[in-house]
Amino acid sequence: MELADIAIKFGLIIIIFLISLVIAMYSTYAERKIAAFFQDRVGPNRAGPWGILQPLADGGKMFLKEEIIPTNATPFLFIVGPSLAILTACIGSAVIPWGQNMVIGGKVIPLQVTDINVGILYIFGVVSLGVYGVMIGGWASNNKYSLLGAIRAASQNISYEISMGLSIIALLLVTGTLSLGEIAQQQHGWHWNVLYQPVGFILFLICAFAETNRTPFDLPECETELVGGYHTEYSSMKLGFYLFAEYINMFISSAVMATLYFGGYNYPGMDWVTAHLGPIAGPLIGTAVFFAKIFLFIFFFMWVRWTIPRFRYDQLMDLGWKILIPLAIANIVVTGVVITLLN
Amino acid sequence: MESLSNKKKQLTVKPLNFLERAYLPAIVSGLAITMKHFFKKPVTIQYPEQKREFSENFRGMHSLKRDENGAERCTACGLCALSCPAEAITMQAAERQKGEENLYREEKYAAVYEINMLRCIFCGLCEEACPKEAIYLDGDIVPSDYLRKDFIYGKDKLVEAPLNQ
Ligand code: SF4
Ligand code: SF4
Numbered sequence: 001m002e003l004a005d006i007a008i009k010f011g012l013i014i015i016i017f018l019i020s021l022v023i024a025m026y027s028t029y030a031e032r033k034i035a036a037f038f039q040d041r042v043g044p045n046r047a048g049p050w051g052i053l054q055p056l057a058d059g060g061k062m063f064l065k066e067e068i069i070p071t072n073a074t075p076f077l078f079i080v081g082p083s084l085a086i087l088t089a090c091i092g093s094a095v096i097p098w099g100q101n102m103v104i105g106g107k108v109i110p111l112q113v114t115d116i117n118v119g120i121l122y123i124f125g126v127v128s129l130g131v132y133g134v135m136i137g138g139w140a141s142n143n144k145y146s147l148l149g150a151i152r153a154a155s156q157n158i159s160y161e162i163s164m165g166l167s168i169i170a171l172l173l174v175t176g177t178l179s180l181g182e183i184a185q186q187q188h189g190w191h192w193n194v195l196y197q198p199v200g201f202i203l204f205l206i207c208a209f210a211e212t213n214r215t216p217f218d219l220p221e222c223e224t225e226l227v228g229g230y231h232t233e234y235s236s237m238k239l240g241f242y243l244f245a246e247y248i249n250m251f252i253s254s255a256v257m258a259t260l261y262f263g264g265y266n267y268p269g270m271d272w273v274t275a276h277l278g279p280i281a282g283p284l285i286g287t288a289v290f291f292a293k294i295f296l297f298i299f300f301f302m303w304v305r306w307t308i309p310r311f312r313y314d315q316l317m318d319l320g321w322k323i324l325i326p327l328a329i330a331n332i333v334v335t336g337v338v339i340t341l342l343n
Numbered sequence: 344m345e346s347l348s349n350k351k352k353q354l355t356v357k358p359l360n361f362l363e364r365a366y367l368p369a370i371v372s373g374l375a376i377t378m379k380h381f382f383k384k385p386v387t388i389q390y391p392e393q394k395r396e397f398s399e400n401f402r403g404m405h406s407l408k409r410d411e412n413g414a415e416r417c418t419a420c421g422l423c424a425l426s427c428p429a430e431a432i433t434m435q436a437a438e439r440q441k442g443e444e445n446l447y448r449e450e451k452y453a454a455v456y457e458i459n460m461l462r463c464i465f466c467g468l469c470e471e472a473c474p475k476e477a478i479y480l481d482g483d484i485v486p487s488d489y490l491r492k493d494f495i496y497g498k499d500k501l502v503e504a505p506l507n508q
Binding site: 036037038039040041042125211303304307308319 | 375383386
């Protein structure tokens with residue numbers, strides 16, 4: 001690998017990192033605005049025009065708040081918790097294909113940090129690491145509410161990871177590859193995987209809600225029963241990291257869903273556009289389309305949050321183990337049979 | 344047995360059918376409802392810039408009135424303070440001197456008159472109690488402030504502006 005390649009990769013990493021941070025920042029703003037619109041309000045509108053500077057104000061507030069580490073907490077783990085949460089949230093974006101290869105001056109630049117051939121497994125690994133941040137933080141706080149929240153997070157993630165994995169297996173039967181780059185390429189034209197795997201997509205969507213701890217599956221931070229859940233004892237920027245990690249996770253899982261099921265950067269009439277606008281603008285439009293899909297998913301996440309009340313804990317487990325897992329297994333069987341018959 | 348009023352009704356709880364148990368149709372209709380609200384006009388009133396229209400008998404900040412000659416009406420009888428359920432009013436009386444007839448209507452007047460706006464519940468009993476029609480709650484909403492001591496309103500804030508100004 002030449003120096004130029006390394007520089008390009010490095011630049012790409014920085015750009016993606018910045019983009020995910022900015023999107024997470026403005027997701028908090030979007031969340032509040034969207035919540036307001038759903039409730040016939042106007043939302044934050046004082047910091048800057050239309051409240052556009054609200055995330056900066058929130059961030060400044062978070063930084064300036066007093067930093068409290070409870071006497072009976074384990075200080076080291078107490079700090080590791082949020083750090084791990086934000087770290088795992090950030091590294092998930094490495095394998096997502098953001099666009100087609102760009103050609104600048106005869107040089108092919110892939111818009112993907114790394115196209116490892118087990119991309120999906122990598123995502124899974126990162127997602128299951130994510131719960132450790134919550135678990136360690138809740139446990140190290142030495143507070144019964146935090147501990148309960150952490151235990152809920154752990155059991156919920158374990159239960160829903162299973163059905164998520166099973167719904168992915170059916171997808172893999174269709175695609176025949178684990179690489180996210182290839183999966184995105186295969187969906188060129190109208191071959192979006194959601195058309196072949198509608199049930200799998202719905203399963204994946206439900207599990208994504210559970211994995212990102214979003215309503216209706218936000219039991220780990222259920223205020224009505226657990227004060228603040230796993231982050232009861234957290235203050236200042238450590239709390240900010242937890243909240244931030246949730247939004248980054250939402251962004252990443254929206255990106256994964258768009259890649260796996262909604263064609264990633266593919267859009268109808270793509271070949272024509274690329275042929276007419278050249279190899280730089282073409283892929284960039286693809287990337288814009290990809291981001292539009294991601295934003296639609298993020299909007300959906302928020303829409304659901306402001307519509308559906310939280311599940312009860314036993315309902316959550318019932319749904320995970322008695323409905324989603326059997327459904328996912330049935331989906332695998334049906335997919336397998338259909339593929340065998342068609343071949 | 345037949346009930347006397349015949350209003351009794353036997354309720355039965357039907358078991359949920361398959362669609363109801365599957366959550367999804369209910370969730371979709373819920374999403375449709377929230378989406379309808381998404382496009383509705385917000386009902387918010389942007390308070391400091393815009394104001395809701397007050398009712399005619401709205402009780403806001405107190406004002407101490409003057410009579411038709413511009414003299415203060417209050418005679419420091421203390422009935423308002425006595426009637427106040429929140430004990431928000433304190434005052435100190437003083438005797439009117441010669442030459443002050445244009446300032447104070449009665450021979451005794453309130454040299455200090457203070458209302459603690461944090462204690463006041465805006466019940467309007469002081470207004471009802473006053474025999475001299477000297478106090479009315481006809482002002483605006485009491486504005487916010489930073490310190491508790493700044494909520495104790497003295498005569499400088501309470502007394503009406505003089506007539507010819
Ligand atoms: S309005 Fe009621 S509470 Fe307020 S000063 Fe008058 S009597 Fe007291
Ligand atoms: S405001 Fe009225 S009731 Fe109160 S002291 Fe003055 S005259 Fe008496």
